[in-house]
Amino acid sequence: MIKIIATSDWHLGNLFHGNDRLPEHKHFLNWLLCQMAEQQPDALLVAGDVFDNGNPSAAAQSAYYEFLADATQTCPKTHIIITAGNHDSASRLEAPRPLLARHKVEIRGNVHREWKTDPDGSNGIWQINYDDLIIPITNQEGEQIVVLAVPYLRSDVVQNANYSQGVNDFLRSLTARARACYPDKKLVMMAHMYATGAEIAKTDASEKIIIGGQEEVNMEGWTDHPDYLTCGHIHKRQNIWSTNWAHYSGSVLPMSFAEKDYTHGVDLVTLKDGQPIQVEQLVYVPQHKLVVLPEDDAELTPYKLKKLIERSLKDRENSLFDEAFDYVTLKVKLEKVSNDDIKELEDLIHTKNAVLCKIQKIIPQLELSTITGTQQLKSIDDILNRDPMETLREAYLIEHGTDMSEDQTALLTNLLNGIKNEPND
Secondary structure (H helix, E strand, C coil): CCEEEECCCCCCEECCCCEEHHHHHHHHHHHHHHHHHCCCEEEEEECCEECCCCCCCCHHHHHHHHHHHHHHCCCCCCEEEEEECCCHHCCCCCCHHHHHHHEEEEEEECEEEEEHHHHHHCCCCHHHHHHHEEEEEECCCEEEEEEECCCCCCHHHHHHHHHHHHHHHHHHHHHHHHHHHCCCCCEEEEEEEEECCCCCCCCCCCCCCCCHHEECCCCCHHHHHCCEEEECCCCCCEECCCCCCEECCCCCCCCCCCHHHCCEEEEEEEEEECCCCEEEEECCCCCCCEEEEECCCCCCCHHHHHHHHHHHHHHECEHHHHHEEEEEEEEEEECCEEEEEEHHHHHCCECCCEEEEEEEEECCCCHHHHHHCCCCCCCCCHHCCCCHHHHHHHHHHHHHHHHHHHHHHHHHHHHHHHHHHHHCC
């Protein structure tokens, strides 16, 4: 039996609405160390987005290396394999690879290639070193599996006009190579990509999906696939392509309020000869809960909002946060709540064991056809020929729920006239 802990999307160094999450990440990493100590896995797989950006802070890098030092000491028999995600700097992540490899920590940030030509120097082609991504893992009982460690595949590596087809070709070639080298071994692939059909947050999404789905990958119908695929990039834990062999482990912390109801943790993957692969989530409860007040779109008066805040949030003790304060979004409807009311609500939340991340101002639905001067826009010509002052008036009304003052109208009129009268170069 071989046991694997699979995880991804740590996003070390992330700021949540301006709040440093380093203590939260350390809380998770300490929890993960406890899970490793208890489970004693044969491998820990981290499938990309270790860091939140390509130039992480010294503090974020320190937390990362402290974890690796603790993990290799706590579980010296565990192999640790880490690949780069789209948020990571592949070269930065891979830089300490020779040193870490001596401690059973394998890093794959880049896909290494060599330019090959015919003897006469013609017909050059990039030849991918697939063997570098094939990592055999042997446990104390002598059982062996093979891990295919695939970092995020950028377009310069895929080199195909159709990104999905390019990734398909790459992963199938890698799998075929591994099966040729290890014909009787189970293959576990780790990758970082946006699988077609994956469920993402509909609003405030933080997975950074490429516009138009240009980097979606569809691998339905792949029959000679690895025995198991653990994947990073999508933050909600779920199966991929409606299969039971491909799976997102999900992010370890919610990355936006749209993810507040996700279940977080890591996957415990168990491989036994002659049995289906078993996958169990080890659930992690983040240090800070995400709270949206109100949870629905109820139109609450300031009085009712205050009551809701009092009922939902704990008071601070001695004016200090404890280690489990909440992150809060407050939703207010401008028709019901004035700016003075909002200030009072902010002050109230500041007495609670909570951090106010944002105030979501809900604009009342307006019947635009009743706005003076509104015209139907049916063509580009309608837009180009429309009075820009009319557009500005409507935008202001929609944003603020009231008309511009005379001074504001005069100021914008003068500005527009000045732009209109500027000489063309």
